[in-house]
Amino acid sequence: MDRFAELLNRLSTCAERNGKLKLLSSYFREAPDPDRGLALAVLTDNLPVSFPMRRVLADLIPRRADPVLYKLSRDYVGDTAETVALIWKPEPRVRWNDLSLNAILTHFQSAKPKDMADILETALDNLDANGRFALLKFLGGALRVGVSARLAKTALAQAYGVDVGIIEEVWHALTPPYAALFTWLEGAGPKPDAGEAPFYRPVMLAHAIEDNDWQNFAPHEIAAEWKWDGIRVQIASTGTEAKLFSRQGDDISATFPEIIQAFAKTRGVLDGELLVRRDGAIQPFNQLQQRLNRKTVTAKMRAQYPAHVRLYDILYDDKTDVRALTFDARRQRLENWFTREQPAYADLSSLVPVESFEALRALWSTTRHEGIEGLMLKRRASPYLAGRPKGHWFKWKRAPLTMDCVLIYAQRGAGRRASLHSDFTFGCWKGAELVPVGKAYFGFTDAELKQLDKFIRENTVERFGPVRVVKPELVLEVAFDAVNASNRHKSGVAMRFPRIHRIRWDKPAQEADKLETLIGLIDKN
Amino acid sequence: MPPSPSWLHPNPNGLFCEPGGFYIDPARPVSRALITHGHSDHARSGHDAYLATSETVEVMKLRLGPNHNYQSTRYHETHNINGVTVRFIPAGHILGSAQILLEWQGQRIVASGDYKRSLDPTCAPFEPVACDVFITEATFALPVFCHEPADKEVARLIISIAQNPDRNHLLGVYGLGKAQRIIALLRQQGFTHTIWLHGALVELCKLYERLGVKLGDVRPVSEADAKTLKGELVLCPPSATHDRWAAKFGNAITSFASGWMRVRARARQRGAELPLIISDHADWPQLLQTIEDVEAPEIWVTHGREDALVHQLALMGRKARALALIGFEDEAE
Structure with missing residues (x-):
């Protein structure tokens, strides 16, 4: 003990x-x-x-x-x-x-x-x-020390110098206290028989597209899909049992029983986006958030926030590993698979036609609704590769919304940033008052961080424990992907994915944006 | 039950002895102050005359300046102040710390200041004195506070240093008392390596050495090239572990030595990766033990969690009251 x-x-x-x-x-x-x-x-x-x-x-x-x-x-x-x-x-x-x-x-x-x-x-x-x-x-039953199941497995893999994928593969065949697993890892016994049960495979991730990426491909070499604002999931099913995994490989099946039920009789390993879809329309991310991280889910939750998977790739077609096939070949497999299996609470992510990059850009810049974050561009010739390989998949997030906000509180960061104030709360004007509308931790360079830290030290008016109240003088141009109504914040709004876009040393705080402007940007579905 | 003595009582300046005409650890400037120990919430500047142990006077000379009217005493030496008999008794809190024993018209009151009963090679141990009224601190007066043996905690620090040859340890400690106690405990366990000091700790360590407390090889960290330090132990004030100063020691393990580290949430708030539960105050069992030892029928409780201790004393059949004294930092340690 x-x-x-x-x-x-x-x-x-x-x-x-x-x-x-x-x-x-x-x-x-x-x-x-x-x-x-x-x-x-x-x-x-x-x-x-x-x-x-x-x-x-x-x-x-x-x-x-x-x-x-x-x-x-x-x-x-x-x-x-x-x-x-x-x-x-x-x-x-x-x-x-x-x-x-x-x-x-x-x-x-x-x-x-x-x-x-x-x-x-x-x-x-x-x-x-x-x-x-x-x-x-x-x-x-809950240690609450910030260790996910996947992190524990990763540590186990590191301890014995094996790939975490192998641990995942044999995992379902094991039961506590995992004697067979440790015996095998220590080289004193055979590899546990993986058998039939579904398990997690590492997913393929995309890079943000950069200006000079465009010269490396032609429109006909690229498939485009909408980038949906949900969470990345993998569904693995064997015909008798299905499991739903997060991008990190945590088993989240219990949280989304309707998805498990819908896929239980199917066969294969699928890649997709988990969303909330009600009355045929994809709902904003904060509705999905209501269903995340719950061990059990009530019928009311299910009815209020029905889960839905938008499928966009296939790793195993029944028992056939199709990861080495090209995107086009896998897409064909995926479409056939979907026609054959027809799982409920699911559909296919549709392809966006790519006639020219100019036309695509026009579409990209004008579409801003229903949980779309931008576009995904995938090379038609690329295989499905674990990790974040360069030059295959690109995310092209739509231009962010921006607002000029005023820095009001700052807090020191953790880890590498431990000594610097790197955690910023900013507000917008509601009449003569600044109300906090969000918090950002990144978006600035190391040099800018030092300048911000200096500003905060020199302009602290009050401290509450680790939090410093700062003289409301510095304008931050904050970029974000969307705004939702929220009753968790005093301002009544929540920004999605806020980050510091620019530091406006030049701009007087009085000219920062008003809360009503932000409220006007709330997604209306 | 006899009536409570009224010749010692709190007023806005602090704890006042009426017949003696003096205060104990007053918060505001007074004509005559008796000081239990050198921590800044007990030994303040601006009094016309001070009486304290010779070690505490040395601390005050360093922190408050040499030009005050200081009078030194040895432990157990008897003073008569306007008919009140006064003696300073070891409190075991830090070097020079004392309980102040007052006798007047056959009644004995002990004002203990801050105290502890656990191992500390840098100061004389607490001596219980039988009395009619015992005035106790209540910094850690909740039954959840049962500090680990300090030598065990120091052993954890030594192990952590040995296990992390590539990372420095930044240990946040209060500069007066805690720093020197930890250094002395490290030396007792055979840790002979250089211990590096933040500038704020240097003078106090020199003072301890001058007063006969051996600290071994301690050096200002300003003498070293911070970038080349690896696997070293650096002591600094608690606020410095997350300050810009700390950045130059790379990805250091931050540690903090305090009784508050008993509670994990407090350790997390502090950002202490290696919290050490080492306190210079009495924990709950020590508070109760001391109250038994001094055999006082009446207990006055000051700074800290008075409500819990007053409740416990009622369960023990003692007369207890919370003294509302101002100016003490019950969170500081």
């Missing part, structure tokens, strides 16, 4: 992806079996049983803590597991010799529900503060 507790401890204060990978991979290499497998299970959301934490703690806490002191502590700490772990004064009546994660869990596995609180009490009595925290988080 000590090793796992230390891992959680370190992960909870490590903000960098690389740091997390390093912590996780050394844990996987060094921790004993089956504890490391159990840790992998909780990190990948594959814990076999759920523990009735709320009920058990309600029973247990009054036994060991004064209610007034517990409440004052809980209010201060802000997290139940941590409060219990810290307030606990161990009084072991029963000593457990084996304090491995696995040994502790074994005590719970055979227990009756009414004995759970007693067992947890003994377990907490046998552990130190970090161990108690780790156990409570483990039993709660």
Whole structure:
């Protein structure tokens, strides 16, 4: 348990992806079996049983803590597991010799529900503060240390110098605590049999198009599609089972049951965009956001924000790997596949004719509606390549909207930018008042960042913890892709993908834009 | 139950001893101040006369300037101030820190200032004194605050340094007390390597050395070429770990040593990648232990989480009240 507790401890204060990978991979290499497998299970959301934490703690806490002191502590700490772990004064009546994660869990596995609180009490009595925290988080099933399932698998792959794709391939054939997986990775056993179940393949990503890219292809060599403002997904199905993966390979099937149902009987691996489509119309991104990151989904959510997949590529046609084929050949396969399988909640991303680049540009610059972000350009001759290969796929985002806003708050960044103010909140005028309309973290050069930082230090009027209130003098030209109505922000609007476009050192703050102008840009669907 | 003593009470200037005509750690300028220790919210500038331990006087000379009217005392030395007997007793908080024991007309009150009961090689340990009223701080007065043994935390720092030969460690510490305690604990565990100091810590470390606390090889980091430092330990004030100054040490591991690091959310807010739970204040068990040890029937609670401690004292059958004293930074450590 000590090793796992230390891992959680370190992960909870490590903000960098690389740091997390390093912590996780050394844990996987060094921790004993089956504890490391159990840790992998909780990190990948594959814990076999759920523990009735709320009920058990309600029973247990009054036994060991004064209610007034517990409440004052809980209010201060802000997290139940941590409060219990810290307030606990161990009084072991029963000593457990084996304090491995696995040994502790074994005590719970055979227990009756009414004995759970007693067992947890003994377990907490046998552990130190970090161990108690780790156990409570483990039993709660959500560690909340900023590690996705995909990141955990990537760390595992790094630990043993294999490609994460291979881990994905065998993943579904494995069950916690993954003894066969570790035996194979350590070279002491055979590769687990991947069998039939669907799994994730790395996706192909696009580069933003640059001016000198255009000279490298002719109109007839390029296929164009609308770039939809949703999230990139992969659907893998075997005819008996379907799974939905995010671009990073996280299994998000449970969040979108209607998609799983629609694709369950199909066969293949498809690439597409997940959107919300209601009454035949694609809805703005913030409606899709209502459905993301949920473990379960209510019928009401499904009815209000119906999910839809717009398919644009095929990686496996049934069991045939078609990734080496050209875009044109795959497109033909995709169309045939769709005609054959006809899944509900799905359609094909239609091709936009490319007669000339001039005509395409005209279309690109005039289309701004219904969740379209711009155009995707794909070489007709390109195979489907994992990662972000150069020169094959290009995203051509429509020209952003821009507004002149005034910098009002700034906060220091993290990681590489730790010492500089790189997190900017800006506002627009509502009468004589500036109301915050968004936040941006990028869009400036390192040299500009230093200038901004200097401005902020010299113009701070007040501080609230890490946040500095800045004299409202600096105008930032903010670029963004769309504006949606939002009740989460005081201004009533939310910008999609805001970034600093230009710093207007020259422009007086009074000449910045008004909130009503921004409201006028809200997508009307 | 006997009535509470009224000869010592708070007023807008601070904690006032009426018959003695002096204040303890006053927040505003007064004619006579008794100072428990050198931290800036206790030892302030502008009083007409100061009485403190000789080490605390040295700290004040450095921080408040040499030209005040300072009077030094040894621990346990008896002073009579207008009929009030005054003694300074070790508090274990930082070098020179003292509880102030007051006796008048057969009643004993101990104003403990800040104190701790845990390992600190840089100062005399806390001595409990039986009294009628004990005045305690409440910085960490919640049962969730049970600090780790300081030597265990320092061992974690040494391991982290050994594991990261390519990264520097930037350790945020308060310059008076915490910095020197951590250096001394590192030395106790055989860490003989150079420890680099931010400019703000240099004079205080020199003072500790002059007062007989050995710190080993400590050097101003300004003497080094920051770009060539690798795998080194640099101590700095807490605010500096995320300042522009920190950028020159590359992708350093930021660490922070404080009792607040017990709570993960606080460590995250601090941006501390390696939080060390090392405190110069009493944690919850130490507060309760001390209240048992001094056998005082009445406890006055000052700066911090008074509500929780007053509630706990009622459960323990003690008479307790929260003293509303102004001017103390209960969040600072």
